[in-house]
Structure formats: C-alpha cells, structure tokens
C-alpha cells in the first residue's frame with residue numbers, strides 16, 4: 001500500500017530515489033512535469049485558452065517552468081507570472097528549466113500581472129518546501145492569484161498550504177490539485193477542501209526501495225491494493241461458504257436503512273442474509289428484499305451467524321438490554337454503525353464487551369458523540385488512533401477520503417468515492433458491504449479495506465451517469481460493476 005510521507009521526508013525520498021535509480025534531480029523533475037502535462041492534455045482543454053503559470057523559486061517553480069516549455073511545445077499560449085523576485089534565488093533545477101524556456105513565453109513581474117477574464121492558471125509557486133508561516137510577500141502574491149477568475153490547477157499542493165497540516169492563514173484556492181506520487185497529508189483534511197478542489201494523484205516512477213527506510217503510519221488505499229485481499233471461491237462453493245450474516249436494525253419509519261443494508265450485503269456476495277427487526281416491521285423486509293430472511297424478538301442463537309452488522313435505522317429507545325445481551329453472546333468481530341454507535345456513546349462501559357477487531361463506522365457526528373469534539377481533523381485522527389490501539393478495535397471514520405484506523409496504529413485513507421455519495425443511506429450500504437466480507441471469512445482488516453474501497457468505487461461508477469441525482473440504491477446497483485472493473489470473479 002502506498003505510504004504517505006511528510007514534507008520533510010520527501011527530501012529524503014528524492015535523494016533515495018536519485019541514488020537508487022541513477023536519475024539526476026533534473027530528470028526526476030522532468031518526469032513529474034511530463035506526468036502533469038500528460039494529465040493536462042487528457043483534459044482536452046481548448047488550445048486557444050490562455051495559460052498563465054505562477055512560478056516560485058524552488059523546485060515547485062522548477063516544475064512550473066518545465067510545464068510551461070512542454071505546453072508551449074504543444075502550441076498552447078503560455079506566459080509566466082514571476083513570483084520568484086530574482087534569478088539568483090532560483091533552485092539549481094529551476095534555473096536549468098528557466099534557462100530552457102522558449103523565447104515565445106513572456107514573463108510578467110508582479111506589478112504587471114493582468115489576468116484575462118478566463119483561461120487557466122497553473123499554480124507552481126510553493127510546494128512541499130514551504131517552511132513555517134507564510135512570509136508577507138507570499139501572502140500578497142497568493143491573495144492576488146486568488147482573484148483570478150478562470151480554472152486554477154495547483155502543482156503538488158495549493159501554494160501556501162503546508163504539506164502536513166490544516167491551513168494556517170491563506171493558500172491558493174485551486175479547482176484541481178495534481179499531487180505527485182501520493183497525496184500529501186494536508187490534502188486529506190476536510191478543513192482544507194476549499195483550497196484543494198478535485199484531487200488528482202500521479203505516479204512519477206519513484207522506486208519502491210526508495211521508501212524502505214522511511215517510516216510512516218499513514219497510507220493511501222488504491223485499486224491495485226484491493227485485488228490480492230479478495231478470497232477466491234472454488235467451483236464447489238456452497239452458499240454457506242459465502243457467509244451467513246445477521247443485520248440488526250430498522251424501526252418504524254426507518255426500515256429503509258435495514259433494507260439498504262441487506263440488499264448491499266447480498267450484492268456484495270453474502271450467501272444468506274437474515275434481518276432482525278421489530279415484529280411489527282417484518283413484512284416490509286420480506287416484501288422489499290425477498291432474498292433475505294427475517295427474525296424478531298430475542299436473538300436466540302447469534303453464534304450461528306458468521307458475521308453481524310448492527311445499528312442502521314435501529315433507534316435507541318429500549319435497545320440497551322438487547323444490545324448488551326447481544327454483545328455478551330456474540331464472540332466474533334461485529335460491525336457497529338449508526339444507532340449502535342449512539343448506544344455505545346451513551347454507555348462506554350459496553351466497549352469492553354466488543355470482540356477484538358470489531359469495526360465501528362462513525363461519520364464525524366457519531367465520532368464526536370462517541371469520543372468527544374476535536375479541534376480539527378488531524379486531532380480527530382490522533383484520537384481515533386489512540387482509541388483503536390487502546391481498545392484493539394477498527395474505526396472507519398467516514399467522509400471524503402474515509403480513514404480506516406487499525407489497532408496497530410496504521411491510518412489508511414481511502415482513494416475511491418465521490419461527493420455525490422453525500423446522500424441518505426450511503427452509510428447503511430457500507431455497513432452491509434463490510435459485514436458481508438466479514439461473513440465470507442475475510443479478516444476484519446481485509447473486510448474493511450475491501451468494503452470501504454468497493455463502496456467508494458461503486459459510488460464513483462454510479463455518479464458517472466447520476467451526478468447529484470445519485471441515491472444510495474444506485475451505489476448498491478453499481479456493486480457488481482466494481483467486481484468487473486477490478487477483475488474479481
């Protein structure tokens with residue numbers, strides 16, 4: 001899985017890469033700029049759009065000069081906005097690329113900047129080399145760049161945004177951030193969303209060995225990581241091999257949550273799904289999900305199930321006793337969502353009853369109820385890490401780039417998903433998927449990694465035709481396509 005390194009570690013990564021690959025630093029910069037330009041050309045933007053490239057003195061600026069040359073070679077109309085004051089300040093490789101600029105590219109000094117009404121601004125002012133608080137001259141430059149009215153594309157990070165922290169002061173407000181090799185930590189924080197815009201991550205050929213001695217507890221989950229985690233079932237597979245799962249939830253007025261959860265578990269691959277709900281509601285499940293079985297009253301023998309998901313639409317009135325009884329009787333890892341999280345939040349003594357490696361799936365509101373408020377997302381992640389390590393649990397902190405917190409302290413950001421999944425019921429679909437993988441005998445860690453990734457991918461697939469019309473059922477309908485795209489039988 002791709003490690004996410006800090007800004008400081010990136011210097012070391014670069015030098016490891018150069019010593020192991022035999023590349024020069026200029027060749028590495030050329031590789032990054034080429035990947036950026038290939039991505040840019042794939043956007044098929046009209047060739048007559050003016051492109052302005054704001055360029056700083058460091059290697060981020062060096063990328064900007066190289067991109068300017070490459071785009072001019074493709075007949076784009078490119079000009080440079082000088083944010084670097086004097087040529088003496090340019091880094092070694094920035095100077096090489098500055099010297100290779102074709103004459104056709106004009107360079108404008110700060111005082112002469114006049115933005116066209118539209119077009120494209122490529123932001124290559126400051127990258128991961130930013131240190132400490134922004135200097136006042138840099139703040140002035142960023143403020144002026146932020147008055148640009150067209151499309152803004154930041155190289156590596158929006159200038160002014162520290163690589164590993166929540167924004168401090170100001171930064172470029174990008175429409176797209178195209179980051180190299182892995183998303184910098186700051187690009188993952190919701191507080192920074194208005195600066196980052198759409199996130200694109202491009203590989204620039206860093207060797208795996210270059211990461212070897214660089215420690216990090218942060219990772220980025222991508223499609224390539226998923227296939228090896230899946231179990232392969234044989235042609236003799238029986239429905240029992242595909243897992244018997246129990247889903248506990250639903251209440252009058254909230255049966256939809258349980259229906260979505262059950263359909264999602266079935267589509268993910270579960271062999272047998274049983275829904276447990278109040279007696280009065282059972283006809284609803286049997287009509288809406290004929291493939292599922294129903295159970296009501298006490299849960300007589302939970303141990304017959306391979307996995308259990310509990311909470312979607314359950315309500316919290318009169319549930320404490322059943323919940324406690326259930327936690328005492330069921331010894332395998334459980335998926336705890338929605339109202340089961342709320343029950344846990346109001347009685348933290350129940351935590352010690354949770355089987356090791358159980359999975360909690362809170363959104364930020366549920367997280368706050370459970371563990372208290374946090375000053376920002378980075379602090380929230382510290383709380384999540386400690387909670388999982390202390391209690392030997394897995395916590396899936398949902399949102400854009402959902403964070404999977406593991407009991408060993410690793411924190412894994414998901415790369416799949418789309419803003420269009422911010423719609424009622426998408427979380428219930430996720431609970432069904434994770435429970436389904438647990439039921440198929442996946443380890444809790446693999447069940448969560450597969451559940452979270454496939455859920456996001458299904459959302460992306462559904463959003464292609466649905467955009468803001470996407471509803472949770474569309475995510476379920478797209479689950480089969482995720483198996484086709486990832487070539488999983």
Ligand SMILES: NC(=O)C1=CN([C@@H]2O[C@H](COP(=O)(O)OP(=O)(O)OC[C@H]3O[C@@H](n4cnc5c(N)ncnc54)[C@H](O)[C@@H]3O)[C@@H](O)[C@H]2O)[C@@H](O)CC1
Nearest residue numbers: 029057058059060126127128129130131133134135138156
């Ligand atoms: N492995 C990678 O990911 C690669 C990264 N490259 C690029 O190199 C960049 C990093 O380059 P550098 O380390 O030279 O650093 P940057 O170019 O990101 O930053 C250095 C510049 O920032 C200015 N600066 C620093 N702190 C400041 C502050 N508080 N206020 C105002 N200005 C400040 C410095 O004066 C200097 O001009 C990456 O972001 C990326 O764009 C590529 O060129 C090559 C490969």
Ligand SMILES: Nc1ncnc2c1ncn2[C@@H]1O[C@H](COP(=O)(O)OP(=O)(O)O)[C@@H](O)[C@H]1O
Nearest residue numbers: 363398399400417418419422424425426427428
């Ligand atoms: N902006 C977003 N980008 C990516 N995924 C998102 C976004 N907003 C929500 N999601 C995903 O949708 C799901 C929403 O879950 P939740 O908040 O529990 O919704 P509900 O309670 O309505 O089911 C989570 O898996 C979350 O990661």
Ligand SMILES: [K+]
Nearest residue numbers: 123126157159
């Ligand atoms: K930048």
